[in-house]
Structures are given as C-alpha cells and as structure tokens.
Amino acid sequence: MPPFVVYTLITIASVLAMEFVAWSAHKYLMHGFLWSWHEDHHKPHENDGFFEKNDRFFLVFAVPSFLCYLFGGLYDQYFPLLFVGIGISIYGLIYFLIHDVYIHQRFKWFRQLDSKYSKAILRAHGAHHAKQEKEDGESFGLLIVNPKYFGKRIKSK
Ligand SMILES: [Zn+2]
Ligand SMILES: [Zn+2]
Numbered sequence: 001m002p003p004f005v006v007y008t009l010i011t012i013a014s015v016l017a018m019e020f021v022a023w024s025a026h027k028y029l030m031h032g033f034l035w036s037w038h039e040d041h042h043k044p045h046e047n048d049g050f051f052e053k054n055d056r057f058f059l060v061f062a063v064p065s066f067l068c069y070l071f072g073g074l075y076d077q078y079f080p081l082l083f084v085g086i087g088i089s090i091y092g093l094i095y096f097l098i099h100d101v102y103i104h105q106r107f108k109w110f111r112q113l114d115s116k117y118s119k120a121i122l123r124a125h126g127a128h129h130a131k132q133e134k135e136d137g138e139s140f141g142l143l144i145v146n147p148k149y150f151g152k153r154i155k156s157k
Pocket of ligand 2: 041099
C-alpha cells in the first residue's frame, strides 16, 4: 500500500477508536471518580458563565493528542503517531461541533439539522441528560447511537 493510504487509514481508525475511548471515559471516568468535573454538565445552570468545569476534559483529551504530535514529529520510528494525533484532533472537533454546538447550542451556528441520524443523536444525548445523577446513566457515546433512538419523538434535553 502507498504510504498516504496507510496514513489515511490510521487517521480514520483513530477517529473511530476515539468514539470508544470517549464512550468509556464518559461512562467509567466522568461518571466515576471524575464526576465532580462532569457534574455541572448534568445540572441546570443559567447565570454562571460560559464555561463548565466539564470543559476541562477538552484539555485532558488534548494531552494524548499533543504527545502523538510530539513523538510523531520528533522521531522517525514514531512518525505514524502523527496521524493518530490528527485523528484525535478530528474527533475532538467533531465532538465539539456535535455535542457543544449542535446539541447544547453553545454557539448558534446550526440549530436545525433535519436528518434521521442528527435527530437520533439528539434523542440519545437527551436521554443521557435526562439523568442529573452520576449513576444509572445511558447513552454515553456520541456518534454511535442505539437504534432505538431512530424514529421516536424527541424527549426533553
Ligand atoms: Zn454524562
Ligand atoms: Zn451533553
């Protein structure tokens, strides 16, 4: 295979793998011992500023991506890591656009996406936010949606 195909595949695989990393981090860390950082994302809060403690996780996920850029850039034998880093960054951008912009409307860039998939994402994450507590959550992923969320009416977020 030509190198650019390999590097493209590494990038795509990293983006996909990040959905599982994010799912497990959300389920086991953010709803686990890091709940104190994630909690304010589940509680209603109106007048306490733009940022949530939960936004710290953007910085947390930036660390592995930074390390991939660093080692991939510095050492020839780790060069493919550069594309893992790019994959993590792409997933971070997708997560930001879908979770923070589209679902939670922190920026009013696109309010209505009218596809079955975008509505299913909204319903699935709405079901996640239906619980304000740490325990017994559902729907911890973002892009991979349980089929049951296709074709139901939208519940409140
Ligand atoms: Zn959560
Ligand atoms: Zn959310």
